[in-house]
Amino acid sequence: MTANPEPWQNSGLLGHAEAERHLLDAWAGGKLAHGWLLTGPRGIGKMTLACRFARFLLANPERAGDDDLFAAEPLPPPDSLEISEEHPVFRRIASGGHADLHIVERGFADGDADAERANRKRHTVISVDDIRAACRSMALTASEGGWRIVIVDGADEMNTNAANALLKLLEEPPARSVLILVAHSGGRLPPTIASRCCRLRLRPLDPDTLSELMTMYRPQLDGDARRRLIGLADGSIGRALALADGEGLAVHDDLMALLAGLPDLDTSAAHEFTRRFGRRETDLAWQTATDLITRCLNRMVSAGARQTGMVAMGFDPKDAECLTRLRGMASLDCWLSVWEKTSGLFAQAHSVHLDRRQVMLDVLGILQTAARSGTRP
Numbered sequence: 001m002t003a004n005p006e007p008w009q010n011s012g013l014l015g016h017a018e019a020e021r022h023l024l025d026a027w028a029g030g031k032l033a034h035g036w037l038l039t040g041p042r043g044i045g046k047m048t049l050a051c052r053f054a055r056f057l058l059a060n061p062e063r064a065g066d067d068d069l070f071a072a073e074p075l076p077p078p079d080s081l082e083i084s085e086e087h088p089v090f091r092r093i094a095s096g097g098h099a100d101l102h103i104v105e106r107g108f109a110d111g112d113a114d115a116e117r118a119n120r121k122r123h124t125v126i127s128v129d130d131i132r133a134a135c136r137s138m139a140l141t142a143s144e145g146g147w148r149i150v151i152v153d154g155a156d157e158m159n160t161n162a163a164n165a166l167l168k169l170l171e172e173p174p175a176r177s178v179l180i181l182v183a184h185s186g187g188r189l190p191p192t193i194a195s196r197c198c199r200l201r202l203r204p205l206d207p208d209t210l211s212e213l214m215t216m217y218r219p220q221l222d223g224d225a226r227r228r229l230i231g232l233a234d235g236s237i238g239r240a241l242a243l244a245d246g247e248g249l250a251v252h253d254d255l256m257a258l259l260a261g262l263p264d265l266d267t268s269a270a271h272e273f274t275r276r277f278g279r280r281e282t283d284l285a286w287q288t289a290t291d292l293i294t295r296c297l298n299r300m301v302s303a304g305a306r307q308t309g310m311v312a313m314g315f316d317p318k319d320a321e322c323l324t325r326l327r328g329m330a331s332l333d334c335w336l337s338v339w340e341k342t343s344g345l346f347a348q349a350h351s352v353h354l355d356r357r358q359v360m361l362d363v364l365g366i367l368q369t370a371a372r373s374g375t376r377p
Helices: 017-028 046-059 088-094 128-139 160-171 207-217 223-232 237-245 248-261 267-277 280-306 317-327 332-351 356-372
Strands: 035-039 101-104 148-153 177-183 198-201
Touching: 017 046, 017 198, 035 046, 046 088, 046 101, 046 148, 046 177, 101 128, 128 148, 128 160, 160 177, 207 223, 207 237, 223 237, 223 248, 237 248, 237 280, 248 267, 248 280, 248 317, 267 280, 267 356, 280 317, 280 332, 280 356, 332 356
Parallel strands: 035 177, 035 198, 101 148, 148 177
Antiparallel strands: none
8 A cells, every 4th residue: 555545444453442442432422422523633544434333333323322212221331342344333433424424624725726735725724604404414414324423634724614614513413423623732612612522632652563463564765764653653543644645755864964063064966955945746845854853943942941952852862962052052032033033924925825945044044043052041
């Protein structure tokens, strides 16, 4: 398998057996909550688990709601939520054709209608119209006599009106319905929504699980490349794949070479580094570079505040040595300010379509200025 399957097309799930068992036990005991909140870092499999759970429920309508007064003894829990790819429910969900499942995600910009899904630009928030459509869907009677299920992917990306509309649904959920919220940052959800859901926090994937997944999805990578990508992925298979597809190792090596030269910035190398961001098809390379810079600054500040080493923050020894040296060139407050400034510039580049090459040069200039400041902790 070399492609990245969409969560509703993915039959496998690794690394989240505990969360899966919790969902299975709730189903088997006939006490399934109407609302579920799956939280954890991006790219670790939250949406894949949500779709896996939805498939299981739709393929097993016999326990369709804890309001069934005639339910018999609790059902023995199966070993997993897995449904065969040959099952009719799996096929219909994979093709987007199951009437009892409604998936909400940030919509695409109209101007990108002809682009491939992976390259299309998305809106920044989930709108109230998206949530209202989901509410109408959940209010309908299940077409197959079982569950009505709504999954909100990126629930922490709802605007205020959308969150209010969703709250009404949680306050008065229709019978035989399940709402599954997937959130990268559960703390950004209104407490009134989070408190009405059964919460499951998924942990980052361990290196062995990441290695197994990378072997499945990118078998062409050699062992050293796979090891390095896993080291940069922070437990996220989504991040590891994005790095692999976005010139991740090349971007990383070029960036670290520039940082190693500070406070002297190699202007020629800096311009060469930014040339890759001048074309639209290099979106992944841009995302990779911005993520790497943000990660380095974030960990430098965190390590300074905790008075710990950069290796303990997840960097390999060579990168840790470079970043430790850089951190010592300015105060913690200075690097915190740099982090805030660069994050703001990257956000502006996304929202108002600034020239990416110039933004990256500006960020490298900010890093150079901080390194030259000579303000010691």
